[in-house]
Amino acid sequence: MTDAKPISPAEADQRVDAEVSGGVTxxxxxxxxxxxxxxxxxxxxxxxxxIFLIVxxxxxxxxxxxxxxxxNELLDYKNHNPFWISSPTLDNIKKxxxxxxxxxxxxxxxxxxxxxxxxxxxxxxxxxxxIQRLRFRGSDYVGLAIYAAYLVPPSILFIxxxxxxxxxxxxxxxxxxxxxxxxxLVPFCTWLLIGYFKSIPYELEECALIDGASRLQIxxxxxxxxxxxxxxxxxxxxFTLSWNEFIYALAFISSTENKTVPVAILTELVSGxxxxxxxxxxxxxxxxxxxxxxYMFFVEYYVSSxxxxxxx
Amino acid sequence: MDASTWVAxxxxxxxxxxxFDNKAFLIAVCLFPAVGLLLVFLTYPLGLGIYLAFTDxxxxxxxxxxxxxxxxxxxxxRIFINSVWNTMFYTFVATVGKFALxxxxxxxxxxHIPFQSAIRAIILLPYIVPTVLSAIAFWWIYDPQFSIxxxxxxxxxxxRDKYFDFLGEPWPARWSLIVANxxxxxxxxxxxxxxxxxxxxxxxxxxxxxxxxSPWQQFRRITAPLLMPILAIVMTFSVLFTFTDFQxxxxxxxxxxxxxxxxxxxxxxxxxxxGAQLGEGAAIAVAMIPFLIFATLFSYYxxxxxxxxxxxxxx
Numbered sequence: 001m002t003d004a005k006p007i008s009p010a011e012a013d014q015r016v017d018a019e020v021s022g023g024v025t026x027x028x029x030x031x032x033x034x035x036x037x038x039x040x041x042x043x044x045x046x047x048x049x050x051i052f053l054i055v056x057x058x059x060x061x062x063x064x065x066x067x068x069x070x071x072n073e074l075l076d077y078k079n080h081n082p083f084w085i086s087s088p089t090l091d092n093i094k095k096x097x098x099x100x101x102x103x104x105x106x107x108x109x110x111x112x113x114x115x116x117x118x119x120x121x122x123x124x125x126x127x128x129x130x131i132q133r134l135r136f137r138g139s140d141y142v143g144l145a146i147y148a149a150y151l152v153p154p155s156i157l158f159i160x161x162x163x164x165x166x167x168x169x170x171x172x173x174x175x176x177x178x179x180x181x182x183x184x185l186v187p188f189c190t191w192l193l194i195g196y197f198k199s200i201p202y203e204l205e206e207c208a209l210i211d212g213a214s215r216l217q218i219x220x221x222x223x224x225x226x227x228x229x230x231x232x233x234x235x236x237x238x239f240t241l242s243w244n245e246f247i248y249a250l251a252f253i254s255s256t257e258n259k260t261v262p263v264a265i266l267t268e269l270v271s272g273x274x275x276x277x278x279x280x281x282x283x284x285x286x287x288x289x290x291x292x293x294x295y296m297f298f299v300e301y302y303v304s305s306x307x308x309x310x311x312x
Numbered sequence: 313m314d315a316s317t318w319v320a321x322x323x324x325x326x327x328x329x330x331x332f333d334n335k336a337f338l339i340a341v342c343l344f345p346a347v348g349l350l351l352v353f354l355t356y357p358l359g360l361g362i363y364l365a366f367t368d369x370x371x372x373x374x375x376x377x378x379x380x381x382x383x384x385x386x387x388x389x390r391i392f393i394n395s396v397w398n399t400m401f402y403t404f405v406a407t408v409g410k411f412a413l414x415x416x417x418x419x420x421x422x423x424h425i426p427f428q429s430a431i432r433a434i435i436l437l438p439y440i441v442p443t444v445l446s447a448i449a450f451w452w453i454y455d456p457q458f459s460i461x462x463x464x465x466x467x468x469x470x471x472r473d474k475y476f477d478f479l480g481e482p483w484p485a486r487w488s489l490i491v492a493n494x495x496x497x498x499x500x501x502x503x504x505x506x507x508x509x510x511x512x513x514x515x516x517x518x519x520x521x522x523x524x525x526s527p528w529q530q531f532r533r534i535t536a537p538l539l540m541p542i543l544a545i546v547m548t549f550s551v552l553f554t555f556t557d558f559q560x561x562x563x564x565x566x567x568x569x570x571x572x573x574x575x576x577x578x579x580x581x582x583x584x585x586x587g588a589q590l591g592e593g594a595a596i597a598v599a600m601i602p603f604l605i606f607a608t609l610f611s612y613y614x615x616x617x618x619x620x621x622x623x624x625x626x627x
Contacts, residue, residue, distance in 0.1 A: 009516060043529070050419050059450060063449045093558055124346060124619035126343070134338060151552060153556035163590065243442065247577075251581070265448065266563055280448055281449065288445050299433040306504065307503065
C-alpha cells in the first residue's frame with residue numbers, strides 16, 4: 001500500500017480546491033486508500049488543527065494584548081488595530097501590583113495550595129499504601145468509596161461546609177481552604193497512587209520483609225522512592241487544582257487580604273459599573289502565569305496523571 | 313558474615329516499632345488521615361446539607377424542621393424551574409459540543425504530526441489556567457461595545473450592521489456561556505480520548521485496510537467500539553462537572569440578565585450565601601443529587617466494562 005501516485009503541484013492544488021468546495025472526502029472506495037498525499041493531509045489534518053490551536057489560544061493572546069495596551073488604544077478600535085499594540089505600556093501591571101493587594105493574594109494562594117497539596121499527598125500515600133499493599137478484607141470497597149467521593153462535586157457541598165467551617169471557627173482563614181480542598185484532592189490522588197503502587201513489584205517488599213525490615217521502613221525505603229513519579233504527578237495535579245479552586249474560596253473567605261487570586265481578581269477588581277479592563281486582564285494574566293509556568297515544567301507528568309486517572 | 317553475628321546484631325524492636333508492625337494497627341493508622349478528612353469534610357457536610365434542605369436555617373441562626381416546605385416553594389418558583397431547564401440544556405448542548413470537537417481534535421492529534429507533544433501541551437492550557445480568569449477574558453471578548461468578535465464581523469467583514477449584544481439578552485447569553493464552556497472542556501476530552509486512541513492497536517486498521525474498509529467504516533467498526541469504555545468514563549466526569557458548573561456563569565453573567573442564565577449551582581449560591589437563606593440554598597443543591605447518582609451508576613458500569621477491554625484480570 002505504499003505505491004502512492006506522484007502528483008504534480010498543479011494537480012495537488014486542484015485536489016485542494018475540490019476538497020475545499022466539499023468534494024472528495026469519504027466513501028471514495030478502496031482505490032483511493034493509498035492516496036495519502038500532502039495536499040489531502042494539509043486539508044484534513046493541518047488546517048483544522050491550526051484552527052483549533054488559534055481558537056484555543058486566542059483568549060490568552062487577547063488577555064496579554066489587553067494587559068499591555070494603554071487606555072487610549074484599548075477603547076479606540078477605529079484608529080488603532082485592536083489585534084496589535086502600537087505603544088505597549090506596563091501601567092496596568094504596575095497598577096495591579098502597587099494599587100491592589102495582589103502580592104498578598106499571591107502569598108495566600110501559594111500558602112493554601114502548598115498546604116492542601118502537602119496534606120492531601122500525605123493522606124493519599126498512606127491510604128493508597130494501606131489499600132493496595134497491606135490488603136485487608138474490604139480494601140477494595142474502601143478504595144471504591146474513596147473513588148466515589150470524587151464524584152461528589154463542590155457545588156453541592158459548599159453550603160453545609162460553610163456551616164461546618166463556621167462552627168470550627170475557621171471561617172475567613174486560609175485553614176478553612178487547606179482543610180476543605182482535600183475533599184476533592186484526596187480521592188483523586190489516592191486513586192492515582194493506587195495505580196502507581198500496583199506497578200511496583202510486590203517481590204521487592206517481600207525481600208525486605210524477609211530481611212527484617214518493618215512495614216514503615218518498607219514504605220519509606222522501598223515503595224516511596226519507586227513511586228516518586230506518581231508522587232510528582234499527584235502533587236502537580238493537586239497544586240494546580242487548589243490554585244484554580246473557586247467556589248470554596250468564594251464562600252469561606254470574606255476579608256480582602258485573605259482572598260485567593262482567582263476570587264480576588266473577580267471580586268476586588270470589578271468595582272462599580274466601569275470595568276478597568278486593562279487591570280482586569282493584567283490580573284487574569286498574572287494569576288494564570290504561575291500555574292501555566294509550573295505546568296510547563298511538568299507537562300509529561302501532568303498528562304500522564306490526567307490520562308492515567310481516566311484509564312485506571 | 314556468618315549466622316551467629318547476624319543474630320547478635322539484630323536488636324529487639326522497641327514496643328512502638330512492634331506496634332507499627334501490627335498489621336491491623338498499621339492499616340488503621342494509614343487510613344485514618346484520608347478517611348478522617350473525608351468523613352469530616354465530605355460525608356458529614358453531605359448529610360448536613362440534606363438535613364438543611366428540610367429546615368429554614370439562615371446564616372447565623374438556628375433553623376427549624378419544616379419538612380418539604382423548601383421544595384414545595386421551589387416548585388412554584390419560576391426562577392428555580394428556569395434554572396433546572398437551563399442546567400439541563402447547558403449540560404446537554406455543551407457536552408455534545410465538547411465531545412464532537414474534542415473527539416475530532418483527538419483524531420487529528422492521533423496522526424503522525426510534527427511537534428506532537430508540544431501541541432498536546434499547548435492544547436491543555438485552557439484546562440490548566442484558573443477557569444475564572446479565562447472566564448474574565450471571555451467576559452471581555454463578549455463586551456457589548458468593545459467585543460473583538462463584533463469588531464471583526466461588523467467593522468472588518470461587514471456581515472452585520474449592528475454590534476452583537478452577547479450578554480444582554482437571555483438566549484445570546486446562554487449560547488455565549490455554552491461556547492465558553494465548550495472552549496474550556498475541549499482539551500480535557502481531547503487529551504483523554506487521545507490516550508484511549510493510542511491504546512488501539514494499529515494492526516486492526518491495517519487488517520481493515522486490507523479488507524477494503526473506508527475511513528468511515530474503520531472509525532465506525534474499530535475506533536468507536538474500542539473507544540467506548542474510556543469515552544463513557546470521560547463523559548460521566550464531563551457531565552457531572554458541567555451539570556454542577558458554577559465558575560463560568562458566576563464570572564461572566566452572575567445569572568443575569570434577569571436571572572435567565574442561572575444554573576442550579578449559581579442559584580444555590582445566590583440564595584444560600586449572599587441571600588443568607590442556607591436552607592433554601594441547600595434544597596437547590598440537594599435537588600441536583602438525583603442527577604449525580606444517575607451519573608455515578610453510569611460510571612460504575614462503564615468501569616466494569618474497562619476490565620474486559622484491557623484484557624487484564626480483575627485486579
